[in-house]
Amino acid sequence: MGSPVLTEGMIVKGVGGFYEVWLPERGIRITCKAKGLFRREKIVPIAGDRVLVDADRSEPGQGFIDSVLSRRNVFVRPPVANMDQMAIVLTTSMPPPDLPLIDKLLIACELHDIRPLLVINKIDLAEPGQVEALTSNYAASGYPLVTISCKTGEGMETLAGTLAGSTAALAGQSGVGKSTLLNALSIADRMETGLLSERIQRGKHTTRHAELLPMPGNGWLCDTAGFSSYQLDSVGHEELDQYFPEFFPELEQCKYTGCSHLKEIGCAVQVKMEAGLIARSRYDAYARFYGELKQRHENRYK
Numbered sequence: 001m002g003s004p005v006l007t008e009g010m011i012v013k014g015v016g017g018f019y020e021v022w023l024p025e026r027g028i029r030i031t032c033k034a035k036g037l038f039r040r041e042k043i044v045p046i047a048g049d050r051v052l053v054d055a056d057r058s059e060p061g062q063g064f065i066d067s068v069l070s071r072r073n074v075f076v077r078p079p080v081a082n083m084d085q086m087a088i089v090l091t092t093s094m095p096p097p098d099l100p101l102i103d104k105l106l107i108a109c110e111l112h113d114i115r116p117l118l119v120i121n122k123i124d125l126a127e128p129g130q131v132e133a134l135t136s137n138y139a140a141s142g143y144p145l146v147t148i149s150c151k152t153g154e155g156m157e158t159l160a161g162t163l164a165g166s167t168a169a170l171a172g173q174s175g176v177g178k179s180t181l182l183n184a185l186s187i188a189d190r191m192e193t194g195l196l197s198e199r200i201q202r203g204k205h206t207t208r209h210a211e212l213l214p215m216p217g218n219g220w221l222c223d224t225a226g227f228s229s230y231q232l233d234s235v236g237h238e239e240l241d242q243y244f245p246e247f248f249p250e251l252e253q254c255k256y257t258g259c260s261h262l263k264e265i266g267c268a269v270q271v272k273m274e275a276g277l278i279a280r281s282r283y284d285a286y287a288r289f290y291g292e293l294k295q296r297h298e299n300r301y302k
Ligand SMILES: Nc1nc2c(ncn2[C@@H]2O[C@H](COP(=O)(O)OP(=O)(O)O)[C@@H](O)[C@H]2O)c(=O)[nH]1
Pocket: 121, 122, 123, 124, 125, 148, 149, 150, 151, 152, 173, 174, 175, 176, 177, 178, 179, 180, 181
């Protein structure tokens, strides 16, 4: 036998040594095991991984993962790779928004080269003015934002359109409606599944696993309990300002090198914030994270 013909696919789910792999060219999912050879290299395939599979040497619907292609980005908790977008879900009051969490997730997007999408859900419950007030926090950042109600369906088409064609992770605090949104958008029940689902049920759930669910328009949305908290660990306090797009023009103008933008007199960022052109909540998040990261830096050898 010659070398196997390999087909490119994407892992949509993996549990207990079995992986469900979507083969876009064939429009099917197959159940795969990882080849012994590359398992010895200690690469653990995860949801979102682009892989090469040998799909034709075993039973129909089954195959072997030959190799994992290089990742564009990767998260450890939850374990997902190659996300294009992160849909950060928040609500005006039910539950009250955890603004620092949202600001951290926005920084995570910048760090991982992922497009953020702010999704304000439950607008059916909002009091007049609340949606505008929440939206205004992010206006200067330029981050895209959609307002929806999973209950009434308002805005859902716009959201689906924004997610189309991309692999997106769903993030946000508990209770904001992530699972409801997933169920509303997912077309999983309309898609043929591999043999895996059954096998995966039997697999051991040792870690919190992530699963990609198909969306209309060739998109995938990652269903995961992760991202309800996030640690900013790989950012230095001096570079934190690089992760707030609404600071950018002022960073050029700031007359102090290494300005913290916290206490320096005449700092352009502070002037802009005082003028109401940078949202207070965003500036406060910056100040808070700066303090935390600086503290960590100073304590690093303790
Ligand atoms: N009124 C209203 N309730 C919603 C909406 N979306 C979700 N919910 C409810 O909010 C609660 C939490 O939703 P869930 O999807 O479990 O949130 P998760 O923790 O983020 O996954 C559930 O009772 C949902 O029915 C919405 O747009 N409007």
